[in-house]
Amino acid sequence: xxxxxxxxxxxxxxxxxxxxxxxxxxxxxxxxxxxxxxxxxxxxxxxxxxxxxxxxxxxxxxxxxxxxxxxxxxxxxxxxxxxxxxxxxxxxxxxxxxxxxxxxxxxxxxxxxxxxxxxxxxxxxxxxxxxxxxxxxxxxxxxxxxxxxxxxxxxxxxxxxxxxxxxxxxxxxxxxxxxxxxxxxxxxxxxxxxxxxxxxxxxxxxxxxxxxxxxxxxxxxxxxxxxxxxxxxxxxxxxxxxxxxxxxxxxxxxxxxxxxxxxxxxxxxxxxxxxxxxxxxxxxxxxxxxxxxxxxxx
Amino acid sequence: xxxxxxxxxxxxxxxxxxxxxxxxxxxxxxxxxxxxxxxxxxxxxxxxxxxxxxxxxxxxxxxxxxxxxxxxxxxxxxxxxxxxxxxxxxxxxxxxxxxxxxxxxxxxxxxxxxxxxxxxxxxxxxxxxxxxxxxxxxxxxxxxxxxxxxxxxxxxxxxxxxxxxxxxxxxxxxxxxxxxxxxxxxxxxxxxxxxxxxxxxxxxxxxxxxxxxxxxxxxxxxxxxxxxxxxxxxxxxxxxxxxxxxxxxxxxxxxxxxxxxxxxxxxxxxxxxxx
Numbered sequence: 001x002x003x004x005x006x007x008x009x010x011x012x013x014x015x016x017x018x019x020x021x022x023x024x025x026x027x028x029x030x031x032x033x034x035x036x037x038x039x040x041x042x043x044x045x046x047x048x049x050x051x052x053x054x055x056x057x058x059x060x061x062x063x064x065x066x067x068x069x070x071x072x073x074x075x076x077x078x079x080x081x082x083x084x085x086x087x088x089x090x091x092x093x094x095x096x097x098x099x100x101x102x103x104x105x106x107x108x109x110x111x112x113x114x115x116x117x118x119x120x121x122x123x124x125x126x127x128x129x130x131x132x133x134x135x136x137x138x139x140x141x142x143x144x145x146x147x148x149x150x151x152x153x154x155x156x157x158x159x160x161x162x163x164x165x166x167x168x169x170x171x172x173x174x175x176x177x178x179x180x181x182x183x184x185x186x187x188x189x190x191x192x193x194x195x196x197x198x199x200x201x202x203x204x205x206x207x208x209x210x211x212x213x214x215x216x217x218x219x220x221x222x223x224x225x226x227x228x229x230x231x232x233x234x235x236x237x238x239x240x241x242x243x244x245x246x247x248x249x250x251x252x253x254x255x256x257x258x259x260x261x262x263x264x265x266x267x268x269x270x271x272x273x274x275x276x277x278x279x280x281x282x283x284x285x286x287x288x289x290x291x292x293x294x295x296x297x298x
Numbered sequence: 299x300x301x302x303x304x305x306x307x308x309x310x311x312x313x314x315x316x317x318x319x320x321x322x323x324x325x326x327x328x329x330x331x332x333x334x335x336x337x338x339x340x341x342x343x344x345x346x347x348x349x350x351x352x353x354x355x356x357x358x359x360x361x362x363x364x365x366x367x368x369x370x371x372x373x374x375x376x377x378x379x380x381x382x383x384x385x386x387x388x389x390x391x392x393x394x395x396x397x398x399x400x401x402x403x404x405x406x407x408x409x410x411x412x413x414x415x416x417x418x419x420x421x422x423x424x425x426x427x428x429x430x431x432x433x434x435x436x437x438x439x440x441x442x443x444x445x446x447x448x449x450x451x452x453x454x455x456x457x458x459x460x461x462x463x464x465x466x467x468x469x470x471x472x473x474x475x476x477x478x479x480x481x482x483x484x485x486x487x488x489x490x491x492x493x494x495x496x497x498x499x500x501x502x503x504x505x506x507x508x509x510x511x512x513x514x515x516x517x518x519x520x521x522x523x524x525x526x527x528x529x530x531x532x533x534x535x536x537x538x539x540x541x542x543x544x545x546x547x548x549x550x551x552x553x554x555x556x557x558x559x560x561x562x563x564x565x566x567x568x569x570x571x572x573x
Contacts (some may be wrong), residue, residue, distance in 0.1 A: 051401045053572040074403035084398035086389065088313055097308045100301075101402040141402075 002029035003065045004149055004180045005050070010059035012045050012204075019045040021204040022059070027182065027197075029148075032175045034191035034198035034212070035184040036290060042204040043184040044081055047153055051078055063149075074102045077142030078151040083134040087127035091118055091137055094126055095144055104145035112140040115170070131158040139167065143174075150174065153184045168193060192216070192286035200293050208293045215289045222262045225251040225278040226269075235272045239265065251278060302408055303415035305399075309389070310416075316382065320420075323378045324427060330375055331368045331431035334358050335439060356535050359439035362450035364432050366531040366542060369458040372428045373528055376462050377490050379420050380469035384482050386416060387473035397572035406567045410560070413470055421462035429455050457527045457544040464524050464552050465490075467559040474566050494521045523551040 007025040011018075020042040027033050035043050048054035050061055052069055063072035085094040092109055099106045113122050116136040121129070129137065135158055142150055152171070156164040171194045175181055185191050191198055192212060199209040226232040229250070236245055236252060241260025246253045254265065262281050269276060310316045341353040358367055390396045396409060404412075432455075436448065469486055476482035501507050501516040517526060526548035529541035 048571075053397050053400050055569070055571055070403060070405045070408075073401065076403075078401050080397075080401060082394075084394045086309065086313075086393060086395060088315075089309075090312075093308070093312050097305065097399075098402055100305055100308055101399060101404050103403075 004029050004031070005061065005063055005182075006065075007050070007061040008059055010046065010049060010061060011057045012042075012049060012054060013057045018204045020049070020056075023201075023204075023206055025199070025206075025209075027180065029180055030178055031197050032171075032181045032183065032195045034195035035182060035201065036186070036188065036191060036198055036286075037201035038186065038294070041201040043201060044153055045204075046201070047078075047080055047151055047182070047184060051076070051080065051151070053080075074104075074145065075147050076149045076151055077145065077147040078153075079138045079142050079155055080151070080153045082157075083138035085126040085134070085137065085141075088125060090125055091122045091129075091140075094137070095141060098141045098144050102145040102147075108144055108146065112143045113137075115143065116140045117166075132160060132163050135159055136163070136167075139170070147179075149180045149182070151182045151184075154186075155183070156185075156187065156190060164190075188287045188290055189285070198286070200290060202294060202297060205297075207297045212286065215284055215286065217284065219282050219284055220256040221282040222254045222256060222265060223248070223251045223278065223280040223282065224254065224265065224269075224276050226274050226276050228274070232269070232274055232276075235269060235274055236265075239268050241265065241268075299411060299415055302412035303419065305404070305408075306386075306412045306416045306419075310386065313389075315385065319378070319382050319385070320423075323375065323382070323424075326375050326378065327372055327424065327427055328431070330371045331428055332435055334367070334371075334435075357441055358535075359435045361436050361440045361442050361447040362452075363531065363534070364436045364440065365451045365454040366528060368428055368432050368435070369454045370528045370531050372424070373458060373461055373525070376424075376465045377487055379424065379462055379466055380472075380486055380490070381483050382420065383413070383417060383466045383469040384473040384479055384486065387413060387470055388477070388479035388482065391473070391477060392479070394572075400572060407564075410563055410567065414467070414560075417463055417466040417470065420466060421459045424462055425455050425459040428458060451542070453544055454528060457549075460549070460552065461524045461527050464556045464559070465521075467556055467563075468520060471559045471563050471566075474563060490521050494519055495525075498522045517547070518551055520555050523548055523555055527552060 003026075005025065005027040007023055010020055010023040012020040023042075023046060035046070037043050045054055049056045050063075051073060063069065064075070086097070089097075091113060095109045095112070096106055098104075099109065110119065110122075113119050116139050118133060118136055118140060121133065126134070126137070135155070139152075139155060142152070155171070156167050159167060168190060171181065171183070175194060181194075183191060183195060195212050197209075197211050200207045224232070224236075229252075232252065233245075233247075236242065236254070241257050241264050242254045243257050244255035256262075256265070262279060266276060266279055335354070335358075338353045338356060338358065346353055357363065390399070390409070399409060400406065433448075472482050472486050473479070476485060498516045498519050498521075501512045507513045516522060527544055529545075531540055531542065533540045534542070
C-alpha cells in the first residue's frame with residue numbers, strides 16, 4: 001500500500017497552550033481515517049499544519065512519500081472548518097479559481113456541482129447561498145480536481161439530517177473508489193459508518209489509534225426476555241455459561257463466559273420449555289469506546 | 299508570472315467594485331492629462347493675468363515637455379490605485395481566501411507574485427493611458443514635432459510606471475498590516491497627501507532644522523522619494539530652474555524602499571499563521 005501521509009512528532013504551541021503535542025500518524029492509500037476528539041482537541045490545528053496554513057512549532061510531515069508541499073496540496077481536496085469562497089462570485093466562477101490553483105481542468109465543474117446538487121444555483125453569487133449550500137459547494141471544490149486524497153473537517157456541519165445523510169453516502173461512495181480520506185469529526189456514528197481507522201485526540205495528545213472494526217466486535221453481553229419473566233429468571237440461574245445476570249428494563253442482561261454463545265443460551269432455555277421473545281447480542285459502538293477512552297485518560 | 303496574473307484575473311474579472319474603481323480612476327486620469335487647455339482657457343476667461351502673458355499661450359502640451367507635465371499631474375492620482383490594491387488584498391484576507399488559496403495549492407510566495415502582477419498591470423494600464431493621452435494632446439496642441447522631439451524625455455513614462463509600482467507595493471504592505479480596509483485606505487491617503495508631505499516640507503524648509511541631520515534625511519522618506527522621481531515642471535514657464543530629468547538619487551532611494559516593502563510583505567506572510 002502506498003504511503004499517503006507520514007507525520008512525525010508534530011507539535012504546535014499557541015503561547016502556553018499546547019494545541020498539538022508530539023503527534024505521530026501514518027496514513028496509507030485507501031484508508032478512511034477518522035480524527036476524533038472533543039472540541040478544542042487539536043483536530044483542526046493538526047489539519048492546518050498538514051495543509052501549510054499553520055506553522056508547526058516542531059516536528060515534520062510528508063505527503064505522498066516526500067513530494068513538495070505545494071504540489072501535494074494540489075492533489076488534496078480539503079475542507080477546513082467553514083466554507084471559504086469569494087462572496088461576490090458565483091459557484092462556477094469560484095470553482096474556476098480552484099481549478100486554476102489546482103492546475104485542474106475546468107471541464108469537471110458542472111459534474112461536481114451536479115454531484116452536490118447545486119447545478120440549478122451555479123450562477124448565483126456565493127453570498128446568497130444558505131449554509132448547507134455553502135458546505136456542499138466546498139465539497140464540490142474538494143472533489144473538483146478528482147484528488148486521490150480528501151481532507152474533510154466537519155463536513156456535515158450546518159447541514160440538515162437529509163444533507164448529513166447525503167454527505168455520508170457521498171463519502172462512502174468516494175471511499176469505495178479507492179480514495180484516501182481523512183475525516184475530522186465529533187459526530188461519532190458518522191465516523192463509525194464510514195471510517196476504516198481512527199484515532200482519538202484530546203488536548204493535543206493522541207490517546208488511541210486503531211482499526212474501527214477492532215472495537216465494533218460483538219461483546220459478550222446478551223439481552224433476553226420472555227413472556228414469563230419469573231420462570232426465565234429461575235431457569236437462567238442454572239445456566240452455567242453466564243457469569244453475571246442482571247435485570248434491566250424488563251429484560252435480563254447476561255454476561256457470557258468464554259465458551260458460551262447466544263446460541264447456547266437459546267438452546268438451553270428452549271430445552272427447559274421457555275421460548276424467548278427477545279434475544280439481542282450487543283455490539284460495541286464507537287461512541288461507547290470513545291467515551292471510555294476519554295474517561296480512562298481523563 | 300503569467301499563471302499568477304491569471305489567478306488575480308479570475309478573482310477580479312467578475313468583481314464589479316474593481317471595474318467601477320478602475321473606470322473612475324481612468325476618468326480622473328483623463329482630466330489630469332487632457333484638460334489643461336480647458337483649464338488655461340478658463341484662467342483666461344476669468345481674466346487671470348500672468349505678468350501680462352495670455353495663459354493659453356503657455357506651451358504646456360509641447361513635445362517633449364508634455365511628458366513631464368502630464369506624468370507629474372497624473373502621479374497625484376496614484377493614491378486611487380493604492381486603494382484598488384488595498385481592496386484586492388483585503389478581500390483575500392478578510393474572506394479567508396489567502397488561507398483557502400494556500401490550502402488549495404499555492405505558496406505564499408505565489409500569492410505575493412500574483413499581487414505584484416496586479417500592481418504591474420495597473421501601472422502598465424495607467425502608463426499606457428498617459429502615454430496615449432500625451433501622444434494625442436501633443437499632436438493636437440504641440441508647437442514642436444518630429445520623432446526626436448516627440449520621444450525625447452519619454453523616460454518620464456517609465457519613471458511614472460515605477461512611481462506607481464513602488465507606491466502600490468506600499469499599499470499592499472499597508473493592507474497586510476491594517477486588516478480593516480477602510481482604516482487602511484484612510485491611513486494611506488492621509489499619510490500620502492498630508493502627514494509625510496507636511497513633515498518633509500517642515501524638515502526641508504523650517505529654519506529650526508537648517509543644517510541639521512533632519513533636513514538631510516528629508517528626501518529619504520518613502521513618499522518623498524517616489525515623488526522626487528518626477529519633479530514639479532511648471533517652474534519652467536516662469537523662467538525657474540527645474541529638475542527636468544529623473545534624479546538617480548530618487549531612483550535609488552525608491553528602489554531601496556521597494557526592496558524593504560517586498561521583504562516586509564514576505565516576512566509578514568511567512569511568519570503568520572493563517573487562521
